[in-house]
Amino acid sequence: MANCIKLASDELNELLLDAVGRLVADGKVPSEPIPAFKIEIPADKTHGDFATNLAMASAKAFRMPPRNIAALICDALVLDGSCFERAEIAGPGFINLFLRRKWFSGVVENVLLENENYGKTDTGKGKRALVEFVSANPTGPMHVGNARGGALGDSLAEILLWAGYDTQREFYINDAGNQIEKFATSLEVRYMQHFDPAVEMPEDAYHGADITEHAECFIAEYGDRYVSVPSKERRDALVKFALPKNVAGLERDLKKYRIVYDNWFSESTLHKNGSVKKVVEQLTDRGYTYEQDGAVWFKATEFGADKDFVLVRANGIPTYIVPDIAYHYDKLVTRSYDKAIDILGADHHGYVPRLKAALTALGAPAEKLDVVLMQMVMLMRDGEVVKLSKRSGKAITLVTLLEEIPIDAARFFFNTREANSHFEFDLDLAVEKSSQNPVYYVQYAHARICSIIRNIKEESAECAVSDKPALDLLDKPQEIELIRHIAALPVEIDAAAKTYDPSKITKYAAELANLFHKFYDSCSVKYAETPELMQARLTLCDAARQTLCNTMRILKIDCPERM
């Protein structure tokens, strides 16, 4: 039987329910429904391995003081044959439970049995999930916000995989619509400027150097062949030339960031196969649209949104949200994912209810769409905010960022905060004093463990005194603490998957590293009192290494064996 916190917690839940059931049967407490109660892991270790507020939560229902109820429950608890050794009453009526020594040895054995799979759960078994993230505009380079979204989305997808979901990563390419028109205009102007400097770039077009480069490459290949053709032909040629290069660039840069997508989904396919048109038609057929000032509006307020919005402009061109609706309809209905997750910037928050309203109106299961809103990244340099501006061409791009700071650091750092918190990214700190970054602390722990194992294996070939290490020799507080935390990985992964929060995993990793460093400091492996103890500790080191390595694999961070 695999030992982990999750199973112990489940077992405790049953034991408690049994005990209360007996009390009710014996008439010691009134026959009332048992109120919801919590089983938690106390922060203070003297409060046991688990604690429950059952007695306090049921005080009202049983009309008795919490401590009296706690005493009755403790008497009625049958711990024989369970993984618990004893129960104590504490504070205002908490019941604290202590695990048996043997349980801890089981944890270590289990990690080494499961190895690179330790931590995986089957919570999402049989369910398909899609995580869409970054989906940066292909008209220009990616910015720092995309760096956060990338680290977040990619780690989240990995967490879902570990939690048992059949998960895919997807990038949505906005290769149609107004942005592409603007892209075309920008390219066209740069192209024409080469032959006639008097041509001016509109204020709202893209002024970046990348546009000029594209134009120059185009000229190198085609020369003035497109100067005197109709504008449409020229624009199409330029876009057809530059856009695939940009998309390939996105793919290449993201790969450098260790992000590889399962799907690249083109918006243009939704136009070509008629899905976009169908959205408007279907909403109209169902009577959810109306005309006003020559535009087609969707009655979003009938589906819980704050206001109606335009689907088709007076000029006959649909707004950006129509292909988005078609796209999400495709995820939820055509491809029928059980879970579709979008990672979006917080500036999209008003847009989410509208999208969902339209999906609901189309009969799609909008509740299967979960949007993780990510707050802005504030870049700080010299104590001042660095403003991001795509137009100025001077914005810090993802590529520049990754040239400045190690990828390990970036991926870890962006996942140290919840998506929902504003992120202050100190460039000076990340660049100059990168050793302060917690990622090094975690990697150092891994390298240290490897070093210990390496040393012992080199020096004493006979380090294995028996096939089955005497793991119950591990009883120092630092050893127990370490094991307890190792045992928590599967719960932590489930929690991260449930709340869509990879920062739980970075916190877990940092805590694990910390507990290892403490263990290292007080429990020598090489100079253990007996060979048996040395072997037991060596085994624990290996389990800690494996656990640390697994969390770092989730975050796609290197596990260095030497530092």
Next chain:
RNA sequence: GCGCCUUUAACUCAGCUGGAUAGAGUAACUGCCUUCUAAGCAGUAAGCCAAUGGUUCGAAUCCAUUAAGGCGCGCCA
């Protein structure tokens, strides 16, 4: 004006669907390498949990109001 997010130590942030003396990392100060990696460990100092009311056995956590900051509210995406 309306909506979303934020406000906890000097700085950056945790605090899990209300629970036991409010935590961590930086920065500051003090110890610890003639033994496995000191990128480490141990310790000290540092808080009116933005403010005020409310809900109850119990609130940093839930509710209301206020204040400060960020972001939205387009026939832009």
